[in-house]
Amino acid sequence: MIPSQGRISEPIRYAVEKPGRMLRPTLVLLSSYLLEDLPEGERDTVAQQRVIEAAAVVETLHIATLCHDDLIDGATLRRGRPSTNAVYGDALALLAGDYLLARCMQVAASLDVTRVQVMADTLIDVCVGQMLESSQLHDAQRTEEDYLAAVSGKTARLLRTAAGMGALRSEASDDARAALERFGHHLGMAFQIWDDILDICSEETGKQQAKDIMNGVYTLPVIYAVKDVPDLVLPLLRDLPISDEQCRRIVAVVRECGAIDRAAELAQRHISDALHAVETHPATMRRAPVVRQCLRDLIDVFATQHPALHVLPTAP
C-alpha cells in the first residue's frame, strides 16, 4: 500500500499507523452484520472480505481528510501525538493526504464502480462542509442552519457513507440501505455536536482551552449564546484576535446561559433518530439491541468527559 522509495513512505506510514476510535470502519462492519441473516459458518467469505475492504476504504478517506484538516487548522496534535504536518512539514502532509485519497479510490475501484461513485460523492460533500466552515470563520452571524449544513457535510456524510457501505450487497434492499444511512447520518450529527461541546468545556478536562473559539469556528453552543444573550456575547467576539482572557469570558457566558444543555439536547434528538432508523426497519430491527448497546458504550466514552452527554433514549 505504501511506496517503497525510502523517506517518502514515512509521512504516509505515520499518518495511518496510529488508529483512532475506528468508528467509521466499525460502522461498515456493524451495518453489514445487521443485514446478515446466515449463521456464521454459512456466510460468504468473499463477501465478508469485500466488506472489510470497504471498511478500509472509508477509514482511508477519513485519515486523508484528517491530514488536510490538521493543515488547515495548523493543528500540532492528532490522536495523542504530533500531527503529520507537525512531524513532516506542510508539503509532505498535504501530499500524504492526496496519496491516501488516491489510495482510497484505487481500492474502491477494485471493489466496484458504485463504491467509487459513493466515495467520490462523499468526498465532495465533506469538502463542501469544510468549505462552509472555513468561509464562516469569525462570523458572529453564523446561524444554527449554517452550522448544521457544515456538520452534515464535514462529519455526518462519512458516517452515513460508512453505514451505507455495509449495505452495498446484492441482497440488501434500497430502503434497508437508506435506513442504515439515516442511522449513520444522525449518529454523525450527534457525534460532532458532542465533540464541539467538549471543545468548549475543554478547560475542565485539562485540555487546551476552546480551540474552536480561538480559531474562529463558532459552534452550536456559541451560536445559541449569540442568539439568547447577544449583548453579553457579541462584544466579546468583536476584538480579533481573541485573547485567552476574552476566550475564558466567552466560555463562561456560553455555559451560564444554558447553551451547552440545549446543544446536548439536540445531540440526544439525533441519537433518538439514529436508533429509530434501525429499530423500526424490518431488515435491521432484529439486531437493533446490538446497536443500542454499541451506542451505550459510545455515549459512556463521551459521558466520562462531560456529564451533559450521558443520556441514551429509553427503548421504544
Added chain:
Amino acid sequence: MIPSQGRISEPIRYAVEKPGRMLRPTLVLLSSYLLEDLPEGERDTVAQQRVIEAAAVVETLHIATLCHDDLIDGATLRRGRPSTNAVYGDALALLAGDYLLARCMQVAASLDVTRVQVMADTLIDVCVGQMLESSQLHDAQRTEEDYLAAVSGKTARLLRTAAGMGALRSEASDDARAALERFGHHLGMAFQIWDDILDICSEETGKQQAKDIMNGVYTLPVIYAVKDVPDLVLPLLRDLPISDEQCRRIVAVVRECGAIDRAAELAQRHISDALHAVETHPATMRRAPVVRQCLRDLIDVFATQHPALHVLPTAP
C-alpha cells in the same frame, strides 16, 4: 459541477475558469484521433463524447494538483493571475483542490471503472513524484536519477495518462495504447526539463529570477553544474536561505558551464523518443505527421522564450 452554496463555489470556479495551454486534454483528443480510422460522418458520437469527458477528467486532476502545488510552493501567481491560495487563502485553496480530485473521480466513475483505476494510479504517481521533490529540497547531493524519478511522476505521469486515455476504446490494442503512453511520457519529460531551463533563464525573460533555486528545488541544469564544477557551485548552495545575489551567481555558473545546453539535449532526446513511439507503431504511424506538426508548434512556443529549446528532430 460546482456547488451552489454562495461563496464556497467561488474558489472552485476561480481555480478552473482560466484555461492554461490545455496540453493534457489536447493529448487525450489527439491520441484518440490517431487511432480513429472511420471518416468523420461515420464516427460513433457516443464514443467521441466519452473521449471529451475523459479529457475533462484529466484536466480536472491537473488543476487539482496545481491548486495543491501552489500551496506547497507558496506561489502567488498561476496562469498570469493571482493563484487560488493568494485570492482565497490556503484553507479554501486546499479544499478546492480536494473537491476537484473528488470531481475527477466522480466523472471517471461515470465513464468506467478502468478509467477510475487509471486516474487513481496516476494521482498516486504524481504524489510520489512531488514527495520525492519535496523531500530533496536544498539537497546539493540530488542526482540526475533523483530528478528524473521525480519528473517522471509529477509531470510525465499525467501526460502519459492523457495520451493513453484516448486509446481506452474497445478497438484499440494494448500495444497501441502502450505506444501512445510512451509518447506522452517522453513528451512530459521534455516538457518539464524545458520548463526548468526557462526557470533558470527567467531573468532574461523578465520573470522573477530562478524561483526553483530560491525554493531549494535543484533541477537538471543545477545538478549538472554541481557534477561538472562542484568547486564553483557547492559553496554557493551552502548558505541558506539563498540571497538574491547568491542566486544570480549560481545562475551565472550554471549557464557558463554549459549545463543549460546539456539539459536541452536531454529534452531533445525525449522528443525524439516521443516521435519514435508514434512514427513506428502501425496503429499510429498513418497520422504521425499531425503529431510532428503539433510538436513543432509546441516547441515554437518554448523557443520564443529561449533559443536552446528550438530543435525538432529531423524526420526518420
